[in-house]
Amino acid sequence: MKHILTILSALLIASCSSSPSGNESAAPPGKVETPATLEEIEKSFEKYKGVGPVSEVEVGDEIDQTLADEGKVIFEAKCTACHKTDKRFIGPGLKGITERRTPEWTMNMILNPEKMTQEDPIGKLLLIEYNGSPMANQNLTEEEARKVFEYFRTL
Numbered sequence: 001m002k003h004i005l006t007i008l009s010a011l012l013i014a015s016c017s018s019s020p021s022g023n024e025s026a027a028p029p030g031k032v033e034t035p036a037t038l039e040e041i042e043k044s045f046e047k048y049k050g051v052g053p054v055s056e057v058e059v060g061d062e063i064d065q066t067l068a069d070e071g072k073v074i075f076e077a078k079c080t081a082c083h084k085t086d087k088r089f090i091g092p093g094l095k096g097i098t099e100r101r102t103p104e105w106t107m108n109m110i111l112n113p114e115k116m117t118q119e120d121p122i123g124k125l126l127l128i129e130y131n132g133s134p135m136a137n138q139n140l141t142e143e144e145a146r147k148v149f150e151y152f153r154t155l
């Protein structure tokens with residue numbers, strides 16, 4: 001009798017240790033991406049051109065003051081409801097924007113804010129940062145957006 005028990009328990013242990021393996025395949029569903037922060041992205045902002053009509057902007061070494069003055073008029077008429085230059089308001093303060101975004105990205109944000117906040121990595125993070133309050137499209141022409149960008153260079 002004792003022998004049988006020993007054999008039985010030996011069998012039991014053997015069968016347990018040969019239980020199905022390969023549980024590794026049961027990983028949680030869905031890919032978990034670590035969300036990048038705005039600060040991280042800003043370290044390599046040169047890569048980001050945004051989503052929209054602007055793919056390349058020519059920027060002179062010197063500021064074009066005529067362009068910038070016209071840009072300032074447009075900015076004051078259409079943007080100051082939500083933006084200040086020196087500090088956060090409804091939208092971000094825009095001083096220093098030329099040091100954290102490319103000209104292409106900036107113009108695409110002005111011309112195409114809906115898509116920018118849905119599809120662009122920086123735009124998406126900005127929308128979160130600004131509590132989901134979207135930037136309203138002010139229907140500027142590309143030429144007007146270029147002038148506003150020149151004005152931003154003077155800030």
Ligand code: HEC
Pocket residue numbers: 075078079080081082083090091092097101106109110113117126127128130131132133134135136138140148
């Ligand atoms: C109704 C409010 C509103 C108006 C009007 C508005 N914006 Fe914005 N803007 C925002 C908000 C809010 C954001 C942050 C992104 C978001 O939440 O959509 C933003 C983001 C931006 C950004 C990106 C800033 C950054 O730090 O990257 C730029 C550039 C910008 N706006 C330029 C303009 C210009 C130029 C105008 C005028 C033609 C304008 N905005 C008009 C609300 C506005």
